[in-house]
Amino acid sequence: xxxxxxxxxxxxxxxxxxxxxxxxxxxxxxxxxxxxxxxxxxxxxxxxxxxxxxxxxxxxxxxxxxxxxx
Amino acid sequence: xxxxxxxxxxxxxxxxxxxxxxxxxxxxxxxxxxxxxxxxxxxxxxxxxxxxxxxxxxxxxxxxxxxxxxxxxxxxxxxxxxxxxxxxxxxxxxxxxxxxxxxxxxxxxxxxxxxxxxxxxxxxxxxxxxxxxxxxxxxxxxxxxxxxxxxxxxxxxxxxxxxxxxxxxxxxxxxxxxxxxxxxxxxxxxxxxxxxxxxxxxxxxxxxxxxxxxxxxxxxxxxxxxxxxxxxxxxxxxxxxxxxxxxxxxxxxxxxxxxxxxxxxxxxxxxxxxxxxxxxxxxxxxxxxxxxxxxxxxxxxxxxxxxxxxxxxxxxxxxxxxxxxxxxxxxxxxxxxxxxxxxxxxxxxxxxxxxxxxxxxxxxxxxx
Numbered sequence: 001x002x003x004x005x006x007x008x009x010x011x012x013x014x015x016x017x018x019x020x021x022x023x024x025x026x027x028x029x030x031x032x033x034x035x036x037x038x039x040x041x042x043x044x045x046x047x048x049x050x051x052x053x054x055x056x057x058x059x060x061x062x063x064x065x066x067x068x069x070x
Numbered sequence: 071x072x073x074x075x076x077x078x079x080x081x082x083x084x085x086x087x088x089x090x091x092x093x094x095x096x097x098x099x100x101x102x103x104x105x106x107x108x109x110x111x112x113x114x115x116x117x118x119x120x121x122x123x124x125x126x127x128x129x130x131x132x133x134x135x136x137x138x139x140x141x142x143x144x145x146x147x148x149x150x151x152x153x154x155x156x157x158x159x160x161x162x163x164x165x166x167x168x169x170x171x172x173x174x175x176x177x178x179x180x181x182x183x184x185x186x187x188x189x190x191x192x193x194x195x196x197x198x199x200x201x202x203x204x205x206x207x208x209x210x211x212x213x214x215x216x217x218x219x220x221x222x223x224x225x226x227x228x229x230x231x232x233x234x235x236x237x238x239x240x241x242x243x244x245x246x247x248x249x250x251x252x253x254x255x256x257x258x259x260x261x262x263x264x265x266x267x268x269x270x271x272x273x274x275x276x277x278x279x280x281x282x283x284x285x286x287x288x289x290x291x292x293x294x295x296x297x298x299x300x301x302x303x304x305x306x307x308x309x310x311x312x313x314x315x316x317x318x319x320x321x322x323x324x325x326x327x328x329x330x331x332x333x334x335x336x337x338x339x340x341x342x343x344x345x346x347x348x349x350x351x352x353x354x355x356x357x358x359x360x361x362x363x364x365x366x367x368x369x370x371x372x373x374x375x376x377x378x379x380x381x382x383x384x385x386x387x388x389x390x391x392x393x394x395x396x397x398x399x400x401x402x403x404x405x406x407x408x409x410x411x412x413x414x415x416x417x418x419x420x421x422x423x424x425x426x427x428x429x430x431x432x433x434x435x436x437x438x
Binding site for chain 1: 148150152154157212213217218219220221222282287290291294295296297299353354369423424425426427428435437
């Protein structure tokens with residue numbers, strides 16, 4: 001873990017995206033977000049790219065670690 | 071092709087397919103502007119099972135079962151199926167009731183709202199404005215930390231029960247034993263052949279599962295994140311059905327004389343505002359709840375149960391509108407619904423969320 005980590009597992013959409021948005025406002029250099037479903041994963045990928053972030057996805061078991069960096 | 075459904079071309083193709091399915095179903099017997107309507111079809115289905123005795127709206131609608139099973143098979147095939155639940159179950163049940171009472175005030179779920187609009191029914195435009203207003207209010211709560219808390223993993227079998235129940239409903243429909251109620255008059259008696267309805271439902275269920283099609287998600291994502299992905303899908307549905315209606319000579323622009331609709335603007339607006347706000351708190355419109363219920367999401371199963379209960383009550387208590395307009399009971403119920411949403415919205419706000427920093431330090435990130 002290199003960036004501040006938000007555990008958004010188990011939260012229903014759009015909560016993980018809202019948490020991502022709020023966390024990026026606080027830590028604009030980059031964050032990591034844990035999600036447990038593909039809908040949240042895809043929404044965060046689209047959100048991050050729209051905001052000009054590079055989004056990396058690392059599957060962890062049945063979860064996904066999303067790394068958003070400028 | 072299914073791999074590509076989450077991109078723009080994919081969602082447009084899905085929108086066209088959903089629109090075509092709706093047009094075909096009305097061509098082959100479904101009520102006008104009602105190729106699909108999750109609220110109406112749940113209402114008909116619980117009527118078919120005898121949970122309400124409004125004789126004109128009783129029929130087990132195979133579109134519902136098709137949508138659930140289509141989503142189930144697609145989620146299974148894509149390894150996106152897993153059983154989870156436990157996020158404020160009874161709150162979700164009540165919210166499901168509230169959403170359906172709002173939808174039956176307007177006479178249609180958000181998907182039927184688009185189909186009505188594509189048929190030229192301008193009352194649906196009033197409904198759409200109400201729906202957007204309701205979503206705005208819901209978003210205010212989301213931005214202030216509204217959350218129904220986390221879901222948890224459940225035993226695999228838990229997720230299979232609801233799809234299995236839908237297979238059971240299909241068997242009841244085909245076998246039609248004496249204890250099942252089928253309307254002799256429309257709109258309940260107006261339906262496409264079972265096999266066609268089922269196939270159309272399966273197609274929509276599979277595509278909606280892949281693309282996350284959701285009427286409340288569309289507007290929410292545009293307002294919150296300026297994300298236009300889902301909107302392209304709904305524009306595709308609208309245009310496809312609009313063209314279909316024009317070709318079939320079924321397009322009729324105006325407010326009065328619209329099929330299965332009323333012209334009371336205030337209550338069309340308020341009904342859909344209630345449905346929109348409630349759907350935001352639930353994280354998805356009625357169609358999306360059916361899809362997630364098929365994906366193993368037990369919270370959505372509970373929501374669908376709430377919607378079904380709300381639909382039955384709406385007819386037992388005379389809450390649902392008719393072509394003659396809303397009822398006093400329905401107006402009272404919608405107002406109670408707003409009070410319920412206010413209470414649920416207010417008492418489920420989180421002040422902060424935990425962020426883990428480098429070195430394992432944990433800090434609170436304020437979220438309102």
